[in-house]
Amino acid sequence: MKKLNGKMKSFKIGKKNIGDGHPTYIVGEMAWSHDGSIEKAEEIVKACVDAGCDAVNFHITCLEDYMVPHYQADEKSSSAYEKLSELAIPFDAWPEIFSYTKKLGIQISALCNDIKSAELVSKLNPDICMFHASCITEERLIRKIAQIGKPVFFAMGGSTIEEILQAIKWLKEEGCDKIAILYGIQSYPTKLQDNNVNFIKTLKMMFGRPVGFSDHTDAEDPLALVVPLMSIPLGANILEKHVTHDRSKKGTDYFAALNPDELETFVDHVRRIETVFGSSGTRPFSEAEKNYRQLVRKRIVAIRDLKKGHVLSDEDVHAMRTTEGIPPDHIKMYLGKELKKDIKKYDSITEDLF
Numbered sequence: 001m002k003k004l005n006g007k008m009k010s011f012k013i014g015k016k017n018i019g020d021g022h023p024t025y026i027v028g029e030m031a032w033s034h035d036g037s038i039e040k041a042e043e044i045v046k047a048c049v050d051a052g053c054d055a056v057n058f059h060i061t062c063l064e065d066y067m068v069p070h071y072q073a074d075e076k077s078s079s080a081y082e083k084l085s086e087l088a089i090p091f092d093a094w095p096e097i098f099s100y101t102k103k104l105g106i107q108i109s110a111l112c113n114d115i116k117s118a119e120l121v122s123k124l125n126p127d128i129c130m131f132h133a134s135c136i137t138e139e140r141l142i143r144k145i146a147q148i149g150k151p152v153f154f155a156m157g158g159s160t161i162e163e164i165l166q167a168i169k170w171l172k173e174e175g176c177d178k179i180a181i182l183y184g185i186q187s188y189p190t191k192l193q194d195n196n197v198n199f200i201k202t203l204k205m206m207f208g209r210p211v212g213f214s215d216h217t218d219a220e221d222p223l224a225l226v227v228p229l230m231s232i233p234l235g236a237n238i239l240e241k242h243v244t245h246d247r248s249k250k251g252t253d254y255f256a257a258l259n260p261d262e263l264e265t266f267v268d269h270v271r272r273i274e275t276v277f278g279s280s281g282t283r284p285f286s287e288a289e290k291n292y293r294q295l296v297r298k299r300i301v302a303i304r305d306l307k308k309g310h311v312l313s314d315e316d317v318h319a320m321r322t323t324e325g326i327p328p329d330h331i332k333m334y335l336g337k338e339l340k341k342d343i344k345k346y347d348s349i350t351e352d353l354f
Contacts, residue, residue, distance in 0.1 A: 009209050011178040013107060013127050013151055016054055018180060018210045018237055024270055025238045027109055028053040028263060029214070032252040033244040036087040038097060043245050045101050047260035052267040055107035055128060057240065058097070060121055063088055065114035087252055091120055098124045109153065118144045126150060133157040133186060136167050146174035153238070154179070155214060157186035161206070168207070180238055181207060184214030188255045192223065197231045204235045212238025216256040219247055224258070225266050229273050241266060299325030300349040310339045317349055324348040 010019025018025050028048030034041035041058075048056040061084070069081045089097070101108055110126035112118040113134075118141060121129060129145045133155040136142075145152060152171055156164055164181065171179055181203055185194050195217070203211045213231040217224040219242070228239050244257035258266060285293065298319040306316060312335055319328040325348030326334065337354045 007208060008204070009177065009179075011151060011210075013055075013178075016107070018151070018178075020210075020235070020237065022237070023274060024232060024236065025055070025212070026053045026267055026270060027212075027238065027240040028056045028243045029240050029257075030056060031059050031242060031257075032084065032087050033242065033254065033257050034087075034089065035251045036089060038089065038093050040245050041089065041097055042100050044243055044260075045097070045104065045106070047243060047245070047263055049104045049106045051243075051260065051264040052271070053106060053263070055109045056101060057109040057111055057130065058094075058126075059111045059113060059132075060094060060117040061088055061113040062091070062116040065116050083252075091116075094120065094124060098126070112141070112145055115141055115144055118148065122148045128153055130154060130182075133159055136163050139170055142167055142170045143174050146171045146176035149176075151178035151180070152176055153182055153212065155182045155184065155186070156203075157184050157214070164207070168209075180210040180212055182212040182214045182238065182240060183236075184216060184240070186216070188216055188253070189218035189221075190216040190256070192217065192221075192227065195227060197227070197234055197236075200231055200234045200236055210237040212236055212240055214240040216242070219254075219256050219258055219262070224256070225262070225269055228266070229269060232270070232273060233277060239270065294323065296321060298322075298328060300328060300331050301325055302343050302345055302347050302349060304345050306339055306343050308339055308341050312337055312339065312349075312354075320346075322346075322348055325350060 008020050010017060016025060030041065030044050034044060045056050063081060063084055067081055071080050098108060107127040109128040109130050110121045111130040111132060112121050113132060127150065129148050129150045130153045131142060131145055136159050154167060168179060183200055183203055197213065200211050200213060213228055213236040215228040217227045228241060242253060242257035243263050244251065244254055244259065247254050247257055247259050299322050300317050301320050301322055302316060303318045304316060314335060317331060334349065334354055339353055341353065343353065
């Protein structure tokens with residue numbers, strides 16, 4: 001498959017590097033799990049900070065601009081508009097939430113669902129702007145988001161390659177080239193077999209940009225802490241994980257959302273897993289490898305008592321595990337040479353004996 005861009009376009013967000021060879025950028029996804037409460041929103045922000053996330057993602061929405069009043073997510077649901085109307089944080093509350101978040105020192109990702117939201121966000125100075133997969137063909141909104149002048153992450157669930165290319169084209173035309181693609185299946189929760197995390201490799205190869213994984217595995221499944229980790233060796237540079245204040249309350253967006261203590265465990269898993277991968281290139285032995293090499297390698301030892309002046313032969317020695325002695329592949333250098341001193345059975349054969 002032809003690569004559509006050059007090598008990986010890594011970039012910085014503040015002091016954090018996004019791209020290959022850098023720590024995974026972890027985003028705590030609040031979405032609507034605040035249930036319309038500023039207090040709960042700030043509680044979730046604090047959980048993201050305590051867990052060690054790099055950023056928290058806010059959904060900023062003007063419902064009147066975002067969806068029609070009779071919109072239903074599926075046939076079984078009641079009006080999504082009515083439900084979200086009860087949960088939407090008013091525009092005049094977002095400056096307080098942004099201020100609180102910035103004081104805690106975590107970066108802010110602002111997902112703009114509509115033009116009015118983008119206009120608000122442009123005044124709040126987030127670290128990242130984002131748009132949802134539902135907006136990927138909305139040229140006006142995407143250009144507006146690019147004009148804010150921040151790095152842009154965008155969700156691509158259910159999008160074609162052509163739609164992704166088009167969105168990137170609009171962003172670049174507005175001067176935005178710090179772009180990351182977030183891959184994820186937009187079903188809540190996502191069945192394990194639907195994740196297809198191998199596709200991350202294809203996206204990286206095709207677009208040459210940082211790619212993230214937005215995980216929506218059922219949070220009650222133990223593998224909810226494992227599936228995202230599997231995306232890291234496949235090239236995921238960003239991990240986005242839903243978080244809530246208390247999943248047992250079964251509030252909005254709870255299906256895939258981790259509780260604060262689970263989020264802390266998840267981030268810890270990511271940071272520990274990152275130490276496993278190392279480098280694909282040759283490298284010096286680690287101290288552990290040096291110790292292992294010294295401890296377990298076979299070396300040449302005498303298999304009988306030998307007197308000074310004895311001419312060493314192949315029948316006098318054997319390769320056995322011991323901590324001293326010449327390696328087996330060096331024995332031919334010493335065969336036929338006279339010993340300078342007496343040695344006993346199981347003594348190591350060393351250079352100073354000749």
